[in-house]
Amino acid sequence: MEGSLPRHLCHVQKSSAIINRFHALIHSTALIALIYYRASFLLQNNDTRSGHTPIIPWLLVFAGELVLSFIWLLDQAFRWRPVTRAVFPERLPEDKQLPSIDVFICTVDPKKEPTLEVMNTVISAMTLDYPPEKLHVYVSDDGGSSLTLYGMKEAWEFARSWVPFCRAHGIKTPCPKAYFSSLEDEDGSEFLGTEFMAERRRVQIEYEKFKARLRTSSKEGGIGNESMSSPRDHPAGVEVIGADQVEMPLLVYVSREKRPSHPHHFKAGALNVLLRVSSIISNSPYILILDCDMYCNDPTSAQKAMCFHLDPKISPTLAFVQFPQRFHNISKNDIYDSGLRWTLSIIWGGLDGLQGPILSGTCFYIKRVAFYGSLIQDDIDILKLREFFGPSNEFIRSLGQNYKPRVSKDGNSLSAIQLQETQLLASCSYENQTKWGKEQVGFLYQSVVEDYLTGFTMHCRGWTSVYCNPSKPQFLGCGVTNMNDMLVQGTRWSSGLFDVAISKFSPLIYGPLRMSILESFCYAYLAYHPLYFISVWCFGIIPQLCLLNGIPLYPKVSDSFCMIFAFIFLSSLSKHLYEVRFTGESFQTWMNEQRIWMIRSVTCHLYGSMDAIMKKIGMREASFLTTNKVVDNEQEKLYQMGKFDFRTSTAILAPLVILVISNMAAFMVGLAKVIAAGNWDKMFVQVVLSFYILIMSYPIVEGMILRKDKGRVPPSITLLSTVLAMVLLTLGSIALMY
């Protein structure tokens, strides 16, 4: 082919861009009118201000509106130039010209991340349609669990049947669990004849045996002496599995050293160890990073990524090709918005038309050199390199263009010297006084959303990225399907993102000098969107309090400014509905997304922002609570029925319930008062607002009053929240009198 046909195409969604820009223009005009209305009210002196309305509630509601307008403005950058892409992997050069790839898979806790699932991810990566001698799979086991190591050896054994079977028959689903649980006719296998079926049965039996062995060993609590090590305190361990098989990808187990006295920096720390250890084992120029709960669902993702990476036009600046994180366990009525529809379609698609999508933790093919900053391009001496990269000479040699790693496919396993070197590279003190995790080198540690921050600094250094989103999901993961996980994960994300917002990397300060203003707006949107909590709390409690006390906060219905408020409200809801429908989703999805936006703003965004602020002033340490990947049947049933599972901590649930109860009280009492006083004109907007919040919160109302199952809002929380809501409303009403 080369030179003639393109390997990928990029298409700008012109009509979407026009609609978006037109909408942004009208909507922003209305926002300016709103700000004018509020500001001119505040500038009136006390006597002329209508009905002597107290100033504090006005200011609070205005603050909520300003925050919302600010985030909305940043949000428009995603909609400026959305693009879609097509790839043609069949136009790639022949195998021997392809560069090699290291796959990194992180796991941390076999109790929350079942070994069988992790091994399915490992096996699916080994089954990628790529020359096996150019594929190396590394597993980082942060738990230092012998069960994981045992699982890998077993996975390797099973892969020896599975990989050749998939290669011989062109199996399109490289993950054995997914393949064997899908209906047979899905992969068209009934057309493949009895010989194939016999072969398939044989491999399936192997798989069942493999599963049984893992089950037995996990029941026994792992093989070997687990008590020797604990997840937080264990030495480094590196083991190459099956290096003698040329026709199989290399498999490497890495458990970095962890000591309670050393911060380990969670996933970012684990990935940096893999970067170093792999550099002296295979040192592939490209790396695929996967979470242990994200298996390869299509064998050709590597080839698709190479369509971009091998394009001489874009390759020099291209750091990574990002695939979407899709999930296999999301129900049609996605009540927790775990499918990330909005993120996958709007955020990544929008960024792709600018400088490229953000780095998203998993499912991306990245260039190794992008992790080394601009440091190695300079002609710097070895002492300087050691200052950046640490004391390993072997690692520093690996930075050179012509470095050949000592352990390659023809070696049986690591020699004693090499083993020693990997131990050094995986030790917890290796990074002391180096630039790892700090500037330019590896994944950055400052934020628990290490992916976002690392990608941001790469983009700031001039790297680009592309978003590859073929119709068949290339990777499938395990999405959160219960409220507790959703909120714990959301709080971690908000905390990590807001952490960046208030650091020296704030996208609005650090970004615009180094990247286009639109790209930096997109990054800023993500970093600042936890501030939604201010708006949602202000809108969820202040107008209601004022409604109870007969204080108007919005223009009268007869006032033409009321139209402005109504327009802004309807314009944003209908734009969202339009986008939901445009991606082929239903009204229900719209409702779910709106509701989850409110729930997240009330809880995750509030707690996440507080967490980041407390971390900043030194009152808290960073934490990374992993999500639970063990399927709980009862929870699963509720989720499939579209019912919220309110079993979560009081701290998470109570604020939500307090808000809902306050709205119920305000709506009922306020409505009665309005009817009695006949002042509809003044109070209409506030009545409608509480009513709207109650409609959107219906599942919570139902969980408090109507449901009797285990997943309902516990009566103790309802009681506590009722008391707290009453206290809040009483204190608020007293405050309003002064």
Ligand SMILES: O=c1ccn([C@@H]2O[C@H](COP(=O)(O)OP(=O)(O)O[C@H]3O[C@H](CO)[C@@H](O)[C@H](O)[C@H]3O)[C@@H](O)[C@H]2O)c(=O)[nH]1
């Ligand atoms: O100390 C740790 C903590 C986590 N992990 C691994 O990190 C991955 C992600 O953890 P998970 O519990 O699945 O969190 P999610 O919220 O699903 O992760 C999302 O958010 C993270 C940032 O918060 C990103 O790194 C992930 O790629 C992204 O999928 C998993 O493979 C874990 O095993 C570690 O290796 N070490």
Ligand SMILES: [Mn+2]
């Ligand atoms: Mn996950």
